[in-house]
Amino acid sequence: VSAALSCPDTAYLVVVAPADQLDATASLVQRAASPRGVPVDVVTGGIERGDSVLAGVRAVPPGVEIVLVHDAARAFAPPELFGEVAAAVRAGHPAVVPGEPVVDTIKAVDAAGLVTGTPDRRSLRAIQTPQGFQRPVLVAAHEHGSSATDDAALVERLGLPVLVVAGRPEAFKVTTSEDLHRAERLVAAGAG
Amino acid sequence: VSAALSCPDTAYLVVVAPADQLDATASLVQRAASPRGVPVDVVTGGIERGDSVLAGVRAVPPGVEIVLVHDAARAFAPPELFGEVAAAVRAGHPAVVPGEPVVDTIKAVDAAGLVTGTPDRRSLRAIQTPQGFQRPVLVAAHEHGSSATDDAALVERLGLPVLVVAGRPEAFKVTTSEDLHRAERLVAAGAG
Numbered sequence: 001v002s003a004a005l006s007c008p009d010t011a012y013l014v015v016v017a018p019a020d021q022l023d024a025t026a027s028l029v030q031r032a033a034s035p036r037g038v039p040v041d042v043v044t045g046g047i048e049r050g051d052s053v054l055a056g057v058r059a060v061p062p063g064v065e066i067v068l069v070h071d072a073a074r075a076f077a078p079p080e081l082f083g084e085v086a087a088a089v090r091a092g093h094p095a096v097v098p099g100e101p102v103v104d105t106i107k108a109v110d111a112a113g114l115v116t117g118t119p120d121r122r123s124l125r126a127i128q129t130p131q132g133f134q135r136p137v138l139v140a141a142h143e144h145g146s147s148a149t150d151d152a153a154l155v156e157r158l159g160l161p162v163l164v165v166a167g168r169p170e171a172f173k174v175t176t177s178e179d180l181h182r183a184e185r186l187v188a189a190g191a192g
Numbered sequence: 193v194s195a196a197l198s199c200p201d202t203a204y205l206v207v208v209a210p211a212d213q214l215d216a217t218a219s220l221v222q223r224a225a226s227p228r229g230v231p232v233d234v235v236t237g238g239i240e241r242g243d244s245v246l247a248g249v250r251a252v253p254p255g256v257e258i259v260l261v262h263d264a265a266r267a268f269a270p271p272e273l274f275g276e277v278a279a280a281v282r283a284g285h286p287a288v289v290p291g292e293p294v295v296d297t298i299k300a301v302d303a304a305g306l307v308t309g310t311p312d313r314r315s316l317r318a319i320q321t322p323q324g325f326q327r328p329v330l331v332a333a334h335e336h337g338s339s340a341t342d343d344a345a346l347v348e349r350l351g352l353p354v355l356v357v358a359g360r361p362e363a364f365k366v367t368t369s370e371d372l373h374r375a376e377r378l379v380a381a382g383a384g
Contacts, residue, residue: 097307099299103367104318105342106298107291107356108311115289115354118345119300119311126296150297153310162307164299169370175295178361181377182370 001029004070004130005036007082012064013038016045016056050142053151057139066090067138069151070130076186077130077171085132088165095141095155096132098167099125125164127152128171193221196262196322197228199274204256205230208237208248242334245343249331258282259330261343262322268378269322269363277324280357287333287347288324290359291317317356319344320363 004010013033017025026042033040043059045052057067066089068082081098088096102124108117131151133141137160138151145154152162174183196202205225209217218234225232235251237244249259258281260274273290280288294316300309323343325333329352330343337346344354366375 097299099301102298102318103365104320105345106294107289107317107319107344107354108315109291109317109356110315113356115344115348115356116315118342118348121341123300123302123308125299125301126294127299128296149313150310152299152307153297156307156310162299164301164305164307169368173295176361178374181374185373 001032003077003079004068004082005033005038006079007086009083009086010038012060013040014056014059015040015042016052017042019044049149050145050154054139054142057135057142060135065135066132067135068130068132069138071173073173073175074129074171075174076183077128078168081128081168081171082130084165085130088163089132089134093163094134094137094160095152095162097152097162097164098128098130098171099164100128100167100169102126126167127164128167128173193224195269195271196260196274197225197230198271199278201275201278202230204252205232206248206251207232207234208244209234211236241341242337242346246331246334249327249334252327257327258324259327260322260324261330263365265365265367266321266363267366268375269320270360273320273360273363274322276357277322280355281324281326285355286326286329286352287344287354289344289354289356290320290322290363291356292320292359292361294318318359319356320359320365 004013015025015029022042022044029040029042041059043055046055053069060067066086068085085096085098102121105121106119106124107115110116127150137155141151141154141158145157155162172179174180196205207217207221214234214236221232221234233251235247238247245261252259258278260277277288277290294313297313298311298316299307302308329347333343333346333350337349347354364371366372
């Protein structure tokens with residue numbers, strides 16, 4: 001939240017939270033936002049991830065034409081990354097996502113665990129958030145698409161181009177206890 | 193090296209090292225191996241990764257029919273993983289690699305950074321080492337194939353099946369300073 005608020009391009013911030021955590025989230029977010037003068041809104045999420053994204057987009061006031069969708073689990077994404085993604089959308093790309101080179105070889109497997117393909121690692125990117133969209137593109141993607149773990153994939157299904165810009169190691173997703181160690185070190189170093 | 197030596201299936205260990213580090217490597221490896229009674233050999237690597245693998249396989253004595261290829265950068269792969277990979281090869285699979293589920297969405301991009309595809313994340317695995325092979329399969333793969341970052345991909349090009357078994361978080365590749373932090377914690381905890 002701090003990173004999004006610190007990005008000078010940010011005109012409005014919507015946080016989507018579970019219904020039972022709405023008040024707690026609102027007070028936390030207000031405290032972070034008020035010194036920066038960015039208006040914020042906290043809305044209830046839906047059952048599916050796509051419902052939550054749509055709820056968030058609908059709370060963005062008319063006139064805001066570029067929407068960035070960010071995952072709270074990527075709490076250390078730096079403000080510059082928000083700016084770079086927004087700039088690429090502003091330059092005319094309907095959908096822009098940050099991505100990092102992949103360290104491990106990636107293989108596709110079938111249900112029996114047998115390899116069905118090994119795509120060239122140099123062409124692969126591990127995708128992060130914030131992901132940026134021309135607002136109507138994001139809305140159309142979710143209205144046409146169904147459950148996807150990735151907003152950009154819904155845009156691809158519409159046949160629109162998705163641009164990958166350089167990601168950041170700090171924009172990793174906090175999922176394992178190992179990630180928590182890393183997060184603690186980043187907090188101790190003043191990030192987040 | 194300790195993990196490979198600790199696996200009760202290990203009959204012979206070959207370490208491939210750069211020519212100018214042969215003596216230093218040999219003394220380190222001998223010190224680790226002698227209490228365990230596993231014969232070891234240290235040989236000079238080649239210019240390409242494939243040359244190094246072939247040099248290593250050629251140093252394995254006749255009669256050893258299952259060969260595991262391991263990356264020194266994955267220094268914390270546990271002994272059980274060596275055993276599980278070897279067991280799957282012994283069960284009849286020509287090539288067996290460990291793999292972990294992928295955390296991030298993976299996209300393929302073209303030279304301009306535009307997305308060309310988003311494979312279903314549930315079917316993807318991030319591949320680790322040790323990778324296990326029926327010895328003739330590994331030799332044939334490298335004799336027919338050229339530069340690949342992944343031995344198993346060469347086996348796939350031969351048209352042979354490659355099985356992915358469950359990997360281990362500890363078998364991560366030490367590449368970034370972040371990984372070194374993690375490695376230090378593992379060493380402090382008695383691993384490696």
